[in-house]
Amino acid sequence: MTIYRGPHPSIEIPRTPLAEFVLAGSAARGDRAALIDSISGRTISYAQLPGLVDRVASALARRGLTKGDVCAIFSPNTPEYAILVLAIARLGAIVTTANPMCTRDDLIKQFNDSRPRMLFTSPALGATALEAIAGSTPKSAGVALFSFGTMTGATPFDALVEEPGTPPSVTIDSDEVVALPYSSGTTGLPKGVMLTHRNLVANILQTDGAGHLRDGRDTLICFLPFFHIYGLVVTMLLGLRSGATLVVMPRFDLERYLDLVERHRATMLHVVPPIVLALAKSAAAGGRDFSSVRKLFSGAAPLGADVIGQCTARVGCILQQGYGLTETSPASHVTPEDPAAIKAGSIGRPVANTECRVVDPATGVDVASGQDGEIWIRGPQVMKGYLNCPEATQATVDAGGWLHTGDIGHADADGDFFIVDRLKELIKYKGLQIAPAELEAVLLSHPAVADAAVVPQKDEDAGEIPHAFVVLKAPATADELMAFLAQRVTPYKKIRRLDFIDAIPKSPSGKILRRLLRDRAVL
Numbered sequence: 383m384t385i386y387r388g389p390h391p392s393i394e395i396p397r398t399p400l401a402e403f404v405l406a407g408s409a410a411r412g413d414r415a416a417l418i419d420s421i422s423g424r425t426i427s428y429a430q431l432p433g434l435v436d437r438v439a440s441a442l443a444r445r446g447l448t449k450g451d452v453c454a455i456f457s458p459n460t461p462e463y464a465i466l467v468l469a470i471a472r473l474g475a476i477v478t479t480a481n482p483m484c485t486r487d488d489l490i491k492q493f494n495d496s497r498p499r500m501l502f503t504s505p506a507l508g509a510t511a512l513e514a515i516a517g518s519t520p521k522s523a524g525v526a527l528f529s530f531g532t533m534t535g536a537t538p539f540d541a542l543v544e545e546p547g548t549p550p551s552v553t554i555d556s557d558e559v560v561a562l563p564y565s566s567g568t569t570g571l572p573k574g575v576m577l578t579h580r581n582l583v584a585n586i587l588q589t590d591g592a593g594h595l596r597d598g599r600d601t602l603i604c605f606l607p608f609f610h611i612y613g614l615v616v617t618m619l620l621g622l623r624s625g626a627t628l629v630v631m632p633r634f635d636l637e638r639y640l641d642l643v644e645r646h647r648a649t650m651l652h653v654v655p656p657i658v659l660a661l662a663k664s665a666a667a668g669g670r671d672f673s674s675v676r677k678l679f680s681g682a683a684p685l686g687a688d689v690i691g692q693c694t695a696r697v698g699c700i701l702q703q704g705y706g707l708t709e710t711s712p713a714s715h716v717t718p719e720d721p722a723a724i725k726a727g728s729i730g731r732p733v734a735n736t737e738c739r740v741v742d743p744a745t746g747v748d749v750a751s752g753q754d755g756e757i758w759i760r761g762p763q764v765m766k767g768y769l770n771c772p773e774a775t776q777a778t779v780d781a782g783g784w785l786h787t788g789d790i791g792h793a794d795a796d797g798d799f800f801i802v803d804r805l806k807e808l809i810k811y812k813g814l815q816i817a818p819a820e821l822e823a824v825l826l827s828h829p830a831v832a833d834a835a836v837v838p839q840k841d842e843d844a845g846e847i848p849h850a851f852v853v854l855k856a857p858a859t860a861d862e863l864m865a866f867l868a869q870r871v872t873p874y875k876k877i878r879r880l881d882f883i884d885a886i887p888k889s890p891s892g893k894i895l896r897r898l899l900r901d902r903a904v905l
Contacts, residue, residue, distance in 0.1 A: 387737055388731035390732075390734040392735055393588070393591055393734045395584045398556070399472075403579075405435065405468065407428075411427075411429070413427050414428050414598065416428045416622060417465075420632075420638075420642055437544075437547065438469035440549040447500060449554070450475065451476065451499045452475070452478055452562065454492075454496065455467070455477060456507055456511055460504070462539050464618050464630075465543075467608075470560075478496045478561075479562075484872050486510055488872055493518040493520055496769065501526070504530050555579075558579060559766060561577040562575065576766040578766050581711045581765060582615060584762035585763040586615065588733040588763060589713045590623075592734075594616075599626075601646050602629065604617050604621070605639055606654070611708045611711065615712060616712070616713065636667070637666055643670070644670060648674060653680050654681065654813040656843055658685060661693045672697045677719070678699060681703065681705070681712070681713075685701075687727055700719060702718075702724075703716070703729055704729075705730070705801065709778065709779075709785055711765070714759050715729045725794075729791075729800065732761075737760045738793070739784065740757060740792055741756050743805055751792070754802055755791075756786060757790070765785075789806070810845050811874055813845070816874070820875070821836045821877065824870050825867060831852055831855065833852070833853040834850060834851065834852045836848050837903055848878060849877070849899075851883045852881070853886060860881070864876065
């Protein structure tokens with residue numbers, strides 16, 4: 383067995399609950415801005431933050447939220463999002479986050495699985511939220527509805543903040559679940575990823591130990607969605623723990639984003655590959671003042687060396703890459719800050735307290751340095767498991783505690799890692815996961831479709847797009863089928879290309895031979 387470790391010294395991970403850990407230095411930071419609403423300019427200072435969290439936690443407790451209960455957030459980014467996450471954690475409850483682009487059916491699946499007691503949304507998403515509550519199994523338990531703004535039938539978030547009170551004292555074990563984001567994992571349909579207080583505290587320390595933020599001196603423009611593990615942990619929670627100022631954007635717009643970078647003198651840009659591409663090539667980014675930016679940090683999907691070079695030349699700073707999964711809270715690897723030490727195409731080395739192996743997926747035997755195999759990860763950031771999915775949990779995290787990532791890659795002689803392919807079937811569209819099985823199920827529900835398969839197709843802007851291959855049993859056009867699917871899934875999951883085929887290639891056991899279809903997709 384060959385185990386790889388990174389250059390970072392081992393760190394002690396405290397048994398401190400998440401909210402207490404994140405807020406530990408807040409009072410001492412006084413009037414420094416913690417959260418700024420990018421639209422109104424409304425500011426919450428670090429001195430105010432713990433009191434706001436306690437008020438909301440107290441109000442939620444009075445309304446019946448107790449330890450172990452699930453609270454759902456279905457909303458774009460807002461400063462209140464961060465306060466709410468910490469208030470839920472403060473009570474020993476669990477937060478499950480939902481993409482604002484989710485459809486009614488998406489939400490129903492998540493609610494039926496996670497059984498939230500409370501749901502927080504925004505007025506713009508209220509109709510979808512109400513439809514999901516009405517259509518989900520937990521409706522008989524009476525899901526309490528709250529809104530970040532004025533909305534008929536919902537309690538406004540501001541009402542919680544206005545109520546004085548002290549939250550109840552709750553004993554929280556660090557191995558208890560605090561976050562339940564949904565991910566498709568190595569394969570299949572979305573599953574609730576059970577992340578504990580210890581998982582998130584560990585990963586905040588691990589990421590910061592790789593030289594991420596400077597204590598109390600950074601300003602971040604937070605457009606990365608807080609529902610996603612990258613936005614939730616690496617920007618929101620680590621940012622607040624480190625005393626950064628978080629300028630919160632509800633949605634991304636390149637011109638607006640660049641304006642905020644200049645106006646607030648942002649020091650570090652958390653980005654994803656499509657934004658790196660825009661910074662490298664968009665005319666809108668030309669002539670902008672990036673003099674305050676000391677570093678870019680990209681995650682969620684791989685980046686090509688050419689794009690990195692173009693982007694860093696234009697912005698005038700280094701770009702670090704991070705690698706990880708929702709199941710690893712998320713970070714497991716980070717490239718160095720020294721540009722001379724960054725190898726083109728590498729995801730870097732493991733973060734502190736993290737072990738990695740490269741294993742032949744067919745034999746389970748470790749491969750030699752430089753040879754490709756499946757990346758396995760073990761460390762304190764590895765999830766507790768998938769909610770209500772013991773078989774999927776056992777297939778992903780083995781008895782030795784090794785998480786089988788489903789990503790194929792290798793480690794070179796220096797211990798730097800490279801990802802070359804994915805064993806798993808997920809499609810990564812702009813860093814968001816799309817499960818082919820979900821799209822195939824929708825296509826197969828169309829009366830004209832006899833069989834279907836969906837594979838990723840490389841795309842410069844999005845990274846990958848869903849490309850469907852369909853066998854017909856009755857007349858239908860590609861546009862008709864793509865429109866049929868688009869009405870039934872979240873917008874980013876839409877099929878971008880559809881081709882007809884005589885038969886879907888399959889193995890003797892019936893498994894779709896996706897590699898053959900991926901080869902056809904590039905033609």
